[in-house]
Amino acid sequence: GIQVEQSPPDLILQEGANSTLRCNFSDSVNNLQWFHQNPWGQLINLFYIPSGTKQNGRLSATTVATERYSLLYISSSQTTDSGVYFCAVSRMDSSYKLIFGSGTRLLVRP
Amino acid sequence: DTGVSQDPRHKITKRGQNVTFRCDPISEHNRLYWYRQTLGQGPEFLTYFQNEAQLEKSRLLSDRFSAERPKGSFSTLEIQRTEQGDSAMYLCASTEQAMNTEAFFGQGTRLTVV
Numbered sequence: 317g318i319q320v321e322q323s324p325p326d327l328i329l330q331e332g333a334n335s336t337l338r339c340n341f342s343d344s345v346n347n348l349q350w351f352h353q354n355p356w357g358q359l360i361n362l363f364y365i366p367s368g369t370k371q372n373g374r375l376s377a378t379t380v381a382t383e384r385y386s387l388l389y390i391s392s393s394q395t396t397d398s399g400v401y402f403c404a405v406s407r408m409d410s411s412y413k414l415i416f417g418s419g420t421r422l423l424v425r426p
Numbered sequence: 427d428t429g430v431s432q433d434p435r436h437k438i439t440k441r442g443q444n445v446t447f448r449c450d451p452i453s454e455h456n457r458l459y460w461y462r463q464t465l466g467q468g469p470e471f472l473t474y475f476q477n478e479a480q481l482e483k484s485r486l487l488s489d490r491f492s493a494e495r496p497k498g499s500f501s502t503l504e505i506q507r508t509e510q511g512d513s514a515m516y517l518c519a520s521t522e523q524a525m526n527t528e529a530f531f532g533q534g535t536r537l538t539v540v
Contacts, residue, residue: 320468346527347527347528349528349529351531356533357463357515357533357534357536358531358532358533358534359469359517359531361528361530361531364526364528402468402469404468404469404529406527406529408527411457411474411476411481411482412457412521412527412529413459413471413474413482414459414461414469414471414519414529415471416468416469416470417468418466418467418468419468
C-alpha cells in the first residue's frame with residue numbers, strides 16, 4: 317500500500333516564526349488533504365490539495381504530484397497553531413480511503 | 427447542516443462489555459468511513475460504506491467489530507467483548523460521491539476500556 321511520511325516529527329517554534337512541514341508519498345494519488353488535530357482530537361480540514369498551490373490566511377500548501385510530495389507553510393505562527401498536523405492521501409481505486417502519515421507535532425511558544 | 431456528528435464523545439467501559447458508537451454524516455454525503463486512532467499515531471482505516479452498502483473492511487476490524495448503515499444515513503460501530511487494546515479514538519468521516527472527495531471528520535469518540 318501507499319506509504320506516507322511526514323517531517324519533521326516534532327517542531328518547536330517561537331511565536332511569530334515561520335515553518336514548513338513536508339509530506340512524501342510513495343505512489344500516485346487522487347486526493348491529498350492536510351489536517352490540524354486540536355487538543356480534543358478533532359481533525360480540522362486545512363487544505364484539499366491534490367495538486368497546485370492554495371493559500372488560506374497565514375497558511376498555504378503546495379502539492380507537486382509528479383514528484384510525490386506536499387508542503388504546508390505556516391507563517392507568523394501563533395500559540396493556537398500548536399497541535400498535530402496530518403497529511404493524508406487517497407486513491408480512487410482504493411475507495412478514497414485516507415492513508416495518514418504519523419503527523420508533525422508543533423508547539424508554538426509565546 | 428453543521429457537519430459530521432459523533433456520539434458519545436467519551437465512553438469508559440469495563441473489559442468484556444459491548445459498546446456502540448453512532449455517526450451522523452453530512453446529509454448529502456454518500457460515502458462514510460470509520461477510522462481508529464491510537465496514541466501518537468495517525469488514524470487508520472477500519473471500514474467504508476457507500477450508501478447502505480459496506481464495501482470494504484480493514485483487517486484491523488476483528489470479528490468483535492461490526493458496523494451498519496441501515497438506511498444510508500447514520501452509521502453505528504459496535505464492539506463486542508471489549509478488550510483493553512480497543513482503547514482508542516474512533517473517528518467517522520464522510521465525503522460526497524462526486525469528483526470532490528474531500529473528507530470531513532466528526533469530533534470522534536474516545537473509548538477507554540478498564
